[in-house]
Amino acid sequence: MKRLHEAFQLVKSNLSQAREQQKTQYDKRVKEQKFNVGDKVLLDMRTPLTGISKKLIPGFIGPFRILKVNNNSTVEIQQDVGKQTQLVHVNRIKPLFE
Template sequence: MIREKLSMTQSRQKSYADKRRRPLEFQEGEHVFLKVTPTTGIGRVMKSKKLTPRFIGPYQILKRIGPVAYQISLPPSLSKLHSVFHVSQLRKYIHDPSHIIMPDTVKLKDNLTFETMPVQIIDRRVKQLRNKKVPLVKILWNKDTEDSTWEVEEEIRQRYPQLFV
């Protein structure tokens, strides 16, 4: 009697689980996203923080190892990881041309910094300290992103005299 009830309970639980489960299969050459978790090892390699993505990729499937294991091509930055992953760690990637991001051509200096030129002066004001007044100017650095900062007028006048013509 106990075994009957136990098997009946197990079959009921199995039916609940099967409703939510979907079989995942991938073909060689397809692209997938890889889940970032400590169990995959990626969380340890990427030094996962609060705002790291949950999935990275897309990566190409090289071959199917078993019914639930796939070998994927990893970039050199993840070369320390084993390239075979369980199907539960993969998500299908649907190709979309809008996902292609063209990198900006930014000229970097040797110390990996770059200099932006100011576009125009937007505003002026005088900051009153205890014993002196400091004239400030609001500089627009990029029209597209509308990046602007308050700078000391004298420093900007020395570095960029063309703004004050």
């Protein structure tokens, strides 16, 4: 039982060390973007539509306008006035430069 407990402690410490290493690698390449209400953005289309080849699907759709910016890295976007709003994570949008 003592050896089993020591093995669990070793696994726990190795997992926390690996988690920290992965976080530092992620933080090196992530670009945090700030979005404001009224900005125009494009939405990433990752999910393929049924019946259409993945090669023919556009990478981004839009433009969308940001209606609300939340504290938890999500924004509320709307394509046209009067259409339904969508709540998306900031990783799925990119700014539109006209």
